[in-house]
Amino acid sequence: MLKDLGSPSRSTSSRSTAPRSAFRSAGEAPLRSAGTSRDVRRRRTVLLLVVLACFTLIVLDARRSAGSPVEPLREAAAGVFGPLESTATSARQPVDNLRDRFAEMDRLKAENEKLKKDNEDLTRELTTSDYARNRAQELDKLLKVAPAYTMTPARVIGIGSAQTFSHTVTIDAGTADGVHTDMTVLNGTGLVGRVVRTTQGTATVLLIGDRNSTVGGRLNASMALGFVSGRGEVGGTLDYKLIDPKARPKVGDRIVTWGSSGNAPYVPGVPIGVVTSVTANEGSLGSTATVKPYVDPTRIDTVGVVTGPPARAPRPQLTGKGN
Amino acid sequence: MIALRIGLAALFLMIAVTVQTSVLTNVAVAGVTCDLTLIVVIALALSRGPEWGAIAGFMGGLLLDVVPPADHTAGRWALSLAIAGYIAGLIRRETSGSPVGPLGVALTVVLGTAVSFFIYSATGSLLHDPSVDWGEFGVRLGIAAGYDVVGAIVVIPLVMWIMGRVQPARERRRVAP
The missing domain is CATH 1.10.287 (Helix Hairpins)
Incomplete structure (x- = not known):
């Protein structure tokens, strides 16, 4: 090269120098x-x-596991550019800019409350339909230990472009706000992604549409378990593969997270998306469903980071009582 | 004078990275953002030559690599933009003596976009980054090139004019006529 x-x-x-030197004096040539x-x-x-x-x-x-020496550089860059990005993001909204700081805080508080309420409504909505019909008993218990997560609201201040192929966003909350890696990020409509990198004042969120992202997803209608992986497309379209090869998802089925142990990186019960088409796998059993996420990755603004787990982890509680 | 030039170049790059990551992504076309940093690098290369292009490209790319929300291996954009900047600087040398015309600038930007995006994707493939999708490469490159030319129409004359103002008189005489 x-x-x-x-x-x-x-x-x-x-x-190019040959003709140019002709214009110069002979001594200079x-x-x-x-x-x-x-x-x-x-x-x-x-x-x-x-x-x-x-x-x-x-x-x-490239050797991520060994602890990259570039990390301090990233920290420093986030320290300098985090506030800059924050400023630039708020500068793009002149209306917001006109209001003073207190109005902004009020707005954030109201937004936070709305976010929490929306989330509660959604959880209730989810639990009242197919979910409840299938396992009413377990759900009763689940409702008792309902995931009352503590959330930290944050704003998206930077978005990765399609040229980088990676679907990541920066949010304006960091370790100072209690945000750490492997925390669930969601908004009023559903699952956004998880935190992969944090600094003092910013955090990087890997969206579920990224090719590196895989989320455990449960079909609402049949409670079947599977994995939702990103396709890396701009619209955030997802692929859904069921663990049980005989189970077949149907168009219109909704998928929620089934949660990870210790609630990291994903807490259970967050809506992911809805199945839009199902194709049989070629040469093997099972089928792959295309999932349209509830969250439009290009329209993320205010998100909530699940910073606090519920008082008791819901999943062990359930199985403990069920047995 | 040299300190002023370096300071200005650094300022341009910082503004470009900030605007590119937080403002321009909100007006992205099909997810593709205008590569403002690349445009600034090309402008610096066109006004100062290949060395400046390579070094400015390295610094600008490094910023893109480490400023959140970047999550890829650092050094990939640095390499891409350094080589794109170097090539842009060579184009300036080729036509040196006369300023590069608007069409030349547009072609340089398209070439720079293609080279940088290709190197970025190729290094990703070599590092087995699963997110690199060659099927999308052509479409995204096309959109990016068009978008970058639009951005360059605004940014390159501005940057080149400012860099021209702080040029030493000796060089101005050599390039201007």
């Missing part, structure tokens, strides 16, 4: 030509150094 870049530059520079070849060498050295620096960075950062 370096050679490809270097070779035409030599030919062009020698070609040899000096200039010596200068250009030195220029070319210096230019290539700079390119080589920069490319080497890039490769060093990539190699250093």
Whole structure:
């Protein structure tokens, strides 16, 4: 690659200097030509150094498990750019900008309350339909230990572009607000994603539509378990595969999270999306469903991070009483 | 003068990264954002040459790599933008003596977008990043290139004008006529 870049530059520079030196005085000509070849060498050295620096960075950062040395750099960048992004985000809404700080806080409080209420309504809505019909008894118990999660409201201040292929957003809450990695992020309509990276004042959220994301999803109608994985598409379309190959999802079935142990990274009972089409797997049993998420990934603004678990973890409680 | 130029370039890059990650994503076309950082890098390369292009590209790309919500291996955008900046600088040298025309600038931006996006995707593939989707590559590149040209119409003349103001008189004489 370096050679490809270097070779035409030599030919062009020698070609372009030839007519130009004709315009210069005779005394300057040899000096200039010596200068250009030195220029070319210096230019290539700079390119080589920069490319080497890039490769060093990539190699250093590629081994995620060992703790990347780039982490401090990320922290520093988030420290500087988090407030900048925050400012830029609020500057795009001139109406919000006109209000003073207290009005903004009131608005956030109201929004938070609405968010909580919406979430409660949704949980109730979910539990009153198919869910309840199927397992009314368990649900009674579930309602008793209803997930009254503590939520931290946050605003989306940065969105990853499609050019990066990754579906991530930055929110303006960080470790200072009690947000840590592997926490569930949701909004009024459903599951948004999970926190993958935090700094003092910001957190990075991996959306469920990302190809790296897999969420355990339960079919509301049949309680069948499966996995929801992102397709990496802009609209956030998801794939849903059931664990039981004989179970078949139907169009219009709704999917909620079945939760992870210790409520990290996903708490149970959060709506994910609705099945829009089902195709049989080729060459194997089972079927894959296409799921349209409730949350439009391009329209996320205010989200809630589940920072506090319910008083008791609902799942162990259920099985304990059920047995 | 050199300190002022470096300061200005750093300021441009910081503004570009901030605006690109938090403002422009709200007016994204099919998820594709205008690569403001790339445009600034190209503008710097066109006004100062390949070394500046490579170094500005490296710094700007590094910012894109580490500023949230980036979650990929750091260094990928740095490499992409450094090479795109270097190539843009070479185009400036090729036509040096006369300023690059509007069509030349547009073509440089398209080339820069293609080169940077390709290198970014290719490094992702090499690192086995499952999120890279070559099926989407063509569409996204097309949208990005068009969007970047639109952005460049506004940004490049501005940046080049400001960088031209802080050029030493010796260089201004050499380039201007």
